[in-house]
Amino acid sequence: MPHPVVCFYFQVHQPYRLRDLRITEIGKGEHPSYFDQEKNCAVFRKVAEKCYLPANRLMLELLERHPTFSIAYSLSGVFLDQCREYGEDVLDSFRALAATGRVEFLAETYYHSLSSIRDTEEFCEQVTLHVRTIEDLFGRTPTVFRNTELIYSNELAQVARLMGFTGILAEGTDHILHGRSPNLPYIPPHFRLPRTTEQVIMRHRPLPRRAEKIHVLLKNFRLSDDVAFRFSDKSWIGYPLRAETFTDWLTGGGGHSVNLFMDYETFGEHQWEDTGIFEFLRALPRIWEERGIRTATPSQVIETWSGENRSEEYDAHNLISWADTERDLSAWQGNQIQSAALQAIYALGPLVKATGNEDLIRMWRMLQTSDHFYYMCTKYWNDGDVHKYFSPYDSPYEAYRRYSHALCDLKARLGHQPTVKPHAHHKRTPRHPTP
Amino acid sequence: MPLHTLMFGWEYPPRHLGGLGVACEGLVRGLLHHGIKVTLVLPFATDSPDPIDIRFPTQKTVEAIRVKSFLSPYDSAEAYAQRIKHIPRETAQIYGEDLAHAVHVYTEMSVELTKDLSPDVVHCHDWMTYEAGVRAARHHDQPLVAHIHATELDRTHFNPNDWIYGRERWGFEQADRIIAVSNYTKNIIVQHYGIAPDKITVVHNGSDETHMPQETTEPQAKKHPMVLFLGRLALQKGPRHFLHMAAMVHAHRPDVQFVVAGDGQMLPSLIEETCRLGLQDCTVFAGKVNATEARKLYAQADCFVMPSLSEPFGLVALEAIAQRTPVILSKQSGASEVIGHAFKVDFWDTEKMADCVLTVLREQPLADQLMNEAPRVLQKLTWINQAAQVHSIYRNIIRS
Numbered sequence: 001m002p003h004p005v006v007c008f009y010f011q012v013h014q015p016y017r018l019r020d021l022r023i024t025e026i027g028k029g030e031h032p033s034y035f036d037q038e039k040n041c042a043v044f045r046k047v048a049e050k051c052y053l054p055a056n057r058l059m060l061e062l063l064e065r066h067p068t069f070s071i072a073y074s075l076s077g078v079f080l081d082q083c084r085e086y087g088e089d090v091l092d093s094f095r096a097l098a099a100t101g102r103v104e105f106l107a108e109t110y111y112h113s114l115s116s117i118r119d120t121e122e123f124c125e126q127v128t129l130h131v132r133t134i135e136d137l138f139g140r141t142p143t144v145f146r147n148t149e150l151i152y153s154n155e156l157a158q159v160a161r162l163m164g165f166t167g168i169l170a171e172g173t174d175h176i177l178h179g180r181s182p183n184l185p186y187i188p189p190h191f192r193l194p195r196t197t198e199q200v201i202m203r204h205r206p207l208p209r210r211a212e213k214i215h216v217l218l219k220n221f222r223l224s225d226d227v228a229f230r231f232s233d234k235s236w237i238g239y240p241l242r243a244e245t246f247t248d249w250l251t252g253g254g255g256h257s258v259n260l261f262m263d264y265e266t267f268g269e270h271q272w273e274d275t276g277i278f279e280f281l282r283a284l285p286r287i288w289e290e291r292g293i294r295t296a297t298p299s300q301v302i303e304t305w306s307g308e309n310r311s312e313e314y315d316a317h318n319l320i321s322w323a324d325t326e327r328d329l330s331a332w333q334g335n336q337i338q339s340a341a342l343q344a345i346y347a348l349g350p351l352v353k354a355t356g357n358e359d360l361i362r363m364w365r366m367l368q369t370s371d372h373f374y375y376m377c378t379k380y381w382n383d384g385d386v387h388k389y390f391s392p393y394d395s396p397y398e399a400y401r402r403y404s405h406a407l408c409d410l411k412a413r414l415g416h417q418p419t420v421k422p423h424a425h426h427k428r429t430p431r432h433p434t435p
Numbered sequence: 436m437p438l439h440t441l442m443f444g445w446e447y448p449p450r451h452l453g454g455l456g457v458a459c460e461g462l463v464r465g466l467l468h469h470g471i472k473v474t475l476v477l478p479f480a481t482d483s484p485d486p487i488d489i490r491f492p493t494q495k496t497v498e499a500i501r502v503k504s505f506l507s508p509y510d511s512a513e514a515y516a517q518r519i520k521h522i523p524r525e526t527a528q529i530y531g532e533d534l535a536h537a538v539h540v541y542t543e544m545s546v547e548l549t550k551d552l553s554p555d556v557v558h559c560h561d562w563m564t565y566e567a568g569v570r571a572a573r574h575h576d577q578p579l580v581a582h583i584h585a586t587e588l589d590r591t592h593f594n595p596n597d598w599i600y601g602r603e604r605w606g607f608e609q610a611d612r613i614i615a616v617s618n619y620t621k622n623i624i625v626q627h628y629g630i631a632p633d634k635i636t637v638v639h640n641g642s643d644e645t646h647m648p649q650e651t652t653e654p655q656a657k658k659h660p661m662v663l664f665l666g667r668l669a670l671q672k673g674p675r676h677f678l679h680m681a682a683m684v685h686a687h688r689p690d691v692q693f694v695v696a697g698d699g700q701m702l703p704s705l706i707e708e709t710c711r712l713g714l715q716d717c718t719v720f721a722g723k724v725n726a727t728e729a730r731k732l733y734a735q736a737d738c739f740v741m742p743s744l745s746e747p748f749g750l751v752a753l754e755a756i757a758q759r760t761p762v763i764l765s766k767q768s769g770a771s772e773v774i775g776h777a778f779k780v781d782f783w784d785t786e787k788m789a790d791c792v793l794t795v796l797r798e799q800p801l802a803d804q805l806m807n808e809a810p811r812v813l814q815k816l817t818w819i820n821q822a823a824q825v826h827s828i829y830r831n832i833i834r835s
Binding site: 020022023024335336337339340378381394395397398400401404405408 | 687775776777778779786787790791793794797798800801803804805807808
């Protein structure tokens, strides 16, 4: 039996964290910045030095040394914005990776938002914005889509197909796989979306035409999490994890492709350099080459699949994600303050867009980043367990306080805005430039 | 044979000034629940519905000891007067004009009252009882637990009366184990009393508030949002910070009313401050309130603020969340360690405190969530659970 191929995809994202806004500064038309410039810059530089720059250096070295090695990234738009603000060096290192021709960039929502579950039109516009940005930066058009935090459902797969994507990433959860391997090709159940939704997607889709079919690439969460979460865990039975052992595990599961999806910050930030994570990564392509294991990017995997007719369905009737053990959306919309904040931000959509004011639209979108809602999560917010969720703020309530102030100010600014383009939000999203 | 604890207390409901008495009663009841035999020595006569052996000096024993106490003179008359002057007036009122003397009498008679018992462990509450505890522990040759509910540093904003501070430290040193009501207090004992951290165990106070009646307010009766302070009007509790916060809230939301409940030496100066800040029309000084009145106030309040400068625990915070009131707590408090669903602010940052109050008043979903989620901790933080921790401390020191 031939070995499965290995498909590496890394998520790269940094949110714009909110400043300690005060009620006394909002609604006065003084246009305070909502974001903590200093903190965002400090975090970005710290992660750049510990992860982005050394990891990209290593990846470049590996790509140069191993001609069959390939990887994929999804860089959120707000991450790219922060590169422009705080780290052109980081952006350059990604450009260098892109220049090897063996790095694929996936599409996502520009603002790393939850728009997919709230506002289809806004969702399409943000994906379009992201696709255009990736084209500008790296000269290639993404054909595979990954949603924020791997949020996924049958419906979203159809939306992505109508947007023009041939592949979409999802978490391979046990409760949907029912004992099947995540390493096999899957398709979502085929059905039609409501006509109005189809029309919205058609008007705003990022790619020139809908895809006939779409495949789902499932994250092999056990093997991915062995690296992302357990690598340095001394109480873990697999500790210390060696590249040879990990490769044995990779091939042991069989199937078509082992999809290793993880946050890029795994390398150097979540797992510090002294854990040996870089040496581990450095050893992998060499061992794979020796054993005849190939790597492939998501679009390459899908290309090899699409030749045949697939019928194995991955049936995600409800929304899933890659977060927590629940693999659901409770990290972002599990309590009252999260629901209120989500409700409030998306309710502003038509008003914001009607102003046609680019600054306001951008600010509104920056407030959609999923991290804002994640920081308000109280799932584990009980005694003794308060630091389970990583957050730059003291508490979920502090997160909500800052967020609600920003929203109030944005609302006040909308109140002062003349509605310049009454039908602005009906306009079509700029299409792919005709060659 | 049930485990027998000989306990030295100072306050006990209904005669109590603050948290010490409430906590003592809760702990005693919790210990009784676990089948522990309790002998409690108090400086005054009291009735308890619970099956505890309460001992207190009768007129006769006090007389006898008083006579004796004159025979052992205090240091100098001057130092004695100085010491008395530094004891807060309201404390002196409840505890008797001569606190030092009362402590002395209590200590002398305590051994006398309990010398025929055979306890397994001796447990004393706050500095007033430490010497009694130490002597009894020596007499019975049993281990000593010193419980600390509030240090002299908390009460005086780190300007202690040296004599009291000295007695506290001596008690800590003599004890086999110290129980602190919070990590906040544990840190103070480590940092400011030089006690080894591994000698101190934190047992947070419990609350039986979930069994208390839930007050209901009639929504149509309310015209103005109300923000509440409840506590002794003493430096430690931060009533002045509350007023400064109120002024900032008032500037933004003139419809908000402020209620300051409690009594204390700072009342006249606080009233003056209220007028100076222009808050006289929206601030009510409610005076000292009983438990039922307090529950009503919590239930009526839209937000409860505890701006204490240094609060070993802060039972009022638990009382407030039991009435489903959103709370804003000083970070310099023990309660902020156990209440997750709350805003926590440094006591000096009145600006941020005001901002949190205004946010709670503006954002209904936030207020709702704080109301619904915060009380859950009370299910866990019962006196039965907390007494179980004390029980296991007893077993450990008895065994070693």
